[in-house]
Amino acid sequence: TQAPIKTEALVIGAGPVGLFQVFQLGLQGVHCHVVDALPHVGGQCAELYAGKPIYDIPGIPFCTGQDLVERLQQQMAPFKPTLHLGQQVTHIERQADQRLAITTDGGQHFLTSTLFIAAGVGAFVPRRMVLDGLSAFEGTQVFAEHPAPERWAGHHLVVAGDGDTALQTCLDAMTGPQAAASVTLLHRRDQFSAAPELTEQMRQACAQGRMRFVAGQPTGLKVEQGRLQALELLNPQGEAQWLSLDVLQTCLGLSPKLGPVAQWGLAMERKQLVVNTENFGTSEHGIFAVGDINTYPGKKKLILCGFHEATLAAFGALALLRPTEKTLLQYTTTSTLLHQRLGLV
């Protein structure tokens, strides 16, 4: 096991509110580490509506989800947070010295004095194909995480799914030095949720014999000598058929898993963490909850409300981290100290 990273502050979740939390902690002179289950920052803005417009961010009459994420990254950049992406926080434990021991499924350990849970609707993790015995091949022949060509170079690849990622993965896997030996798209019916251009490209590739599409619902496995050989399918005509493969990449979308957050022993109400509105502290000393994950009288799940919560949580944390210092309100316009922290002077 790796030695724990010691830090004053750890933020769980790199959604818009987690990113702004980094900024507010930075203004207070607190460096932080950030963990997110996704391989990129931005939470719902990046994952669910990157290209769609937002109209209710104060001072920004219009921007897309991705624009907002980029602006937040730019804003927090002076504070150089350390990002740990593609890792889910699984355990939180109070140490005898009151610090919190945090563990991720990537095997990373942290010891932190304050914790900010900005976990939104939960960790975004890939939806898995539900089929008896399939999980035994996860990581060797079956993959649900973001597609990577080294998994199938020279092998017979089956991609399950009907969205942009599934179709794009098929198209990419047909070419280049890491091309698959063959590419088959599997979906239960001949209808796709992917963008029309991608669907058209996929159909053309099938017509040219460069890949094929198979309609069917997986119902079983054929395993020989410890290797997954084929999937048993029920086709739309109601007949059983076999689909042989070396590698199965599932692209079935992401689903938010509240999972671990609910097991940390914090006070909850209808799947949200209960906080006070003075500093957005939870029922546990030193643990704050901001953004969509929290609840309090009048709570509204809006980004701008999350920004306010993150601001007061940073002040709340400072009172714990520097109990002897007075927490003065300073303006970014005029404060030399804040200008120093922002790297302007």
Ligand code: FAD
């Ligand atoms: P999220 O954006 O949900 O981010 C949470 C992050 O935490 C995720 O990346 C997740 O992977 C990570 N995470 C969770 N648990 C763990 C864990 N255990 N380990 C590691 N990582 C973890 N709001 C507005 O104000 N204006 C709008 O116009 C607007 N439009 C919207 C349109 C759509 C289609 C949707 C779905 C939402 C919209 N919202 C809008 C709501 C807004 O997106 C949310 O309020 C906002 O994303 C909440 O931010 P957050 O940082 O709290 O959480």
